[in-house]
Amino acid sequence: MNITNNAIVSMLYAVTSPSGEVLETSGDEPIWYLHGADQLLPGLEKVLESKTVGDKVEVDLSPAEAFGEHEEELVSKVPRSELELPEEAFVVGNELELEDDTGSAIVTITEIDEDVVTLDGNHPLAGRAVTFKVEVLEVREATESELEHGHPHPPGTDHDHA
Ligand SMILES: [Zn+2]
Structure with missing residues (x-):
């Protein structure tokens, strides 16, 4: 068919x-x-x-x-200490599921500086x-x-x- x-x-x-x-x-x-x-x-x-x-x-x-287009407002920089994650989770490319009051979202770690982690909530593509x-x-x-x-x-x- x-x-x-x-x-x-x-x-x-x-x-x-x-x-x-x-x-x-x-x-x-x-x-x-x-x-x-x-x-x-x-x-x-x-x-x-x-x-x-x-x-x-x-x-x-x-x-x-x-x-979708890449939306800048879905990119955020957060202090590393704010993410309650094991050390091995801090890898560029790693996907995290974050939860807050409004629900959960998948974000990708795109950059790691000493104390600041860049999280991108856009689809990887x-x-x-x-x-x-x-x-x-x-x-x-x-x-x-x-x-x-x-x-x-x-x-x-x-x-x-x-
Ligand atoms: Zn079914």
């Missing part, structure tokens, strides 16, 4: 920079999604419409269409134009429970989950 709303799709993907550097990849481990349920970036979901098993698609996305390369592995109709849950149940999934 062809990919259409309420199809369950499995695929392999790679995200590259315009120069071809691989930024993120599914490797050999397919990902699954429910088409038409806003589980993919809109620009990616659009090019997958009506594709079928074995098709390979490629789409260039601007930062806004991909992971924010501000970058990217190319998605996708290979469609499987397309099938969603089962009733998948439609009810609004997500795929790949092989091996526990169907009793909430």
